[in-house]
Amino acid sequence: MIQFENASKQFNDGTNAVKSLNFTINKGEFFVLIGPSGSGKTTTLKMINRLIDISDGTIFINGKKISDYDIHELRWSIGYVLQQIALFPHMSIEENIAIVPEMKNWNKEKIRKRVDELLEMVGLEPETYRHRKPSELSGGQQQRIGVARALAAEPEIIIMDEPFSALDPITREKLQDDILKLQKSIKKTIVFVTHDMQEALKLGDRICIMKDGQIVQIGTPDELIYNPTNEYVKEFIGKVDGADESFKFIIEEVLTNITDIDSNEKPIGVIPNTSSLKKTLEVLSNQEQIGVEKEGEIIGYIDRQSMIQHLLNNMKEGETE
Ligand code: ADP
Ligand code: MG
Numbered sequence: 347m348i349q350f351e352n353a354s355k356q357f358n359d360g361t362n363a364v365k366s367l368n369f370t371i372n373k374g375e376f377f378v379l380i381g382p383s384g385s386g387k388t389t390t391l392k393m394i395n396r397l398i399d400i401s402d403g404t405i406f407i408n409g410k411k412i413s414d415y416d417i418h419e420l421r422w423s424i425g426y427v428l429q430q431i432a433l434f435p436h437m438s439i440e441e442n443i444a445i446v447p448e449m450k451n452w453n454k455e456k457i458r459k460r461v462d463e464l465l466e467m468v469g470l471e472p473e474t475y476r477h478r479k480p481s482e483l484s485g486g487q488q489q490r491i492g493v494a495r496a497l498a499a500e501p502e503i504i505i506m507d508e509p510f511s512a513l514d515p516i517t518r519e520k521l522q523d524d525i526l527k528l529q530k531s532i533k534k535t536i537v538f539v540t541h542d543m544q545e546a547l548k549l550g551d552r553i554c555i556m557k558d559g560q561i562v563q564i565g566t567p568d569e570l571i572y573n574p575t576n577e578y579v580k581e582f583i584g585k586v587d588g589a590d591e592s593f594k595f596i597i598e599e600v601l602t603n604i605t606d607i608d609s610n611e612k613p614i615g616v617i618p619n620t621s622s623l624k625k626t627l628e629v630l631s632n633q634e635q636i637g638v639e640k641e642g643e644i645i646g647y648i649d650r651q652s653m654i655q656h657l658l659n660n661m662k663e664g665e666t667e
Contacts, residue, residue: 347373347535348394348503352403355389355559363389365559366403374533376526378546380582381556387539390556391505394537395424407503422446425496425504425534429511432492433480439465439491440476446499464494469524486517493525497532505537510545522548543582547571555579571621584620619645627653 348371355364364386371377379387392398393405396412405412412420433442440461447457465472468490480488489509496504510518526549529536540546546553547567555562555570555578563575574580616637617629626648629636635649 347371347375347408348537349406349409350390350403351406353390353393353400353405354402355386355393355398356401363559364393367561369554369561369564371535371537373535376529376536376538376549376551378550378553379537379539379556380541380543380546380553381562382541385556386559387541387556388507389559391507391537391539394503394505395421395426418449422450422499423501423503425498425501427489427492427496427504427506427509429508433488433495435480438477438479439483442480442491443495443498445495450499452499460498464497467497467528468494484517486513486521489513489517489521490524493521493528497534501534503535503537505539507539508541509538511540511542518545525549555582571618571625616644 350367350369353364353367354362356362367390379390381387389398393400394407394412396417400413407415407420433439440458443461443464444457447460452460461476462472465475470487470490475483475487480491483491489512492509496506510521513521522545525536538549540549547570550567552564552566553570554564557578563570563579565573570579571583574583615629615633616639617626619638619640621629626636630648630650630653633650635647637644638646638648
């Protein structure tokens, strides 16, 4: 679907922002680019719709070089959602959403229907919101309009550059849930940039970890957690809020000391001590007992029975979510 072939970007001042990227994003995939500030995420994203020109190599979309597309055709077939809310303040919500359909000369009736459909899709009642100005909406609602606008002309691909990072945690989580649901139903290819690992693990079918304009690892959330390619990835994963938190109580209260285990009963599986509670439960559903590893060393064991006991004693509603 989107295929990077030695794609590089050197800016005029000599900065090598992106160095020879080679990877493929599949059709219908939710693909997340993550990395620290300056690692080349935005540059990579903007090369896809030619907001930034590639200096070396190329990108193919559906087998055709992006340089062979008419630039307007290319831009219109790729929805773009930015971090900062980028609605036109003097235009109504309806007009903001209709920008690309207008450029594509859709007829008035088709546009009106599409706007209604999109407002409903992003959870805003059309009658209430279509005539409002952006300033009459909350930040979260405005960002929903940003998503609706990107979807307006039914693009095959949507690229999103840290779209939720300016929002408060609750609104942000709600929008994450919604975009996941939306993607499942409309099956678009989404390329999503974030610097938040938790967001990446939640949303991504696959995650691409970048550093200094290069790819460190691409994998599913599970692959990154269980087979990090190096310390850099490990550390990145370790930064997930709550990963340590959710496990800490297990370490304190459930972990069986290594010496208490009969060597004949050695567990087969080992999980890192940074695993989420949810993952731990998943593994324990197939195995009576698992080892817990910290920095390459087994620090103890968890068995299903003591875990269940612990949860029964401590379970609050929604705690495993
Ligand atoms: P990220 O989105 O991961 O924070 P960017 O892709 O924006 O990273 O930037 C990657 C590198 O390219 C950084 O070192 C940044 O300073 C540099 N860069 C970005 N845009 C330009 C530009 N227009 N001119 C020169 N250097 C740039
Ligand atoms: Mg950026």
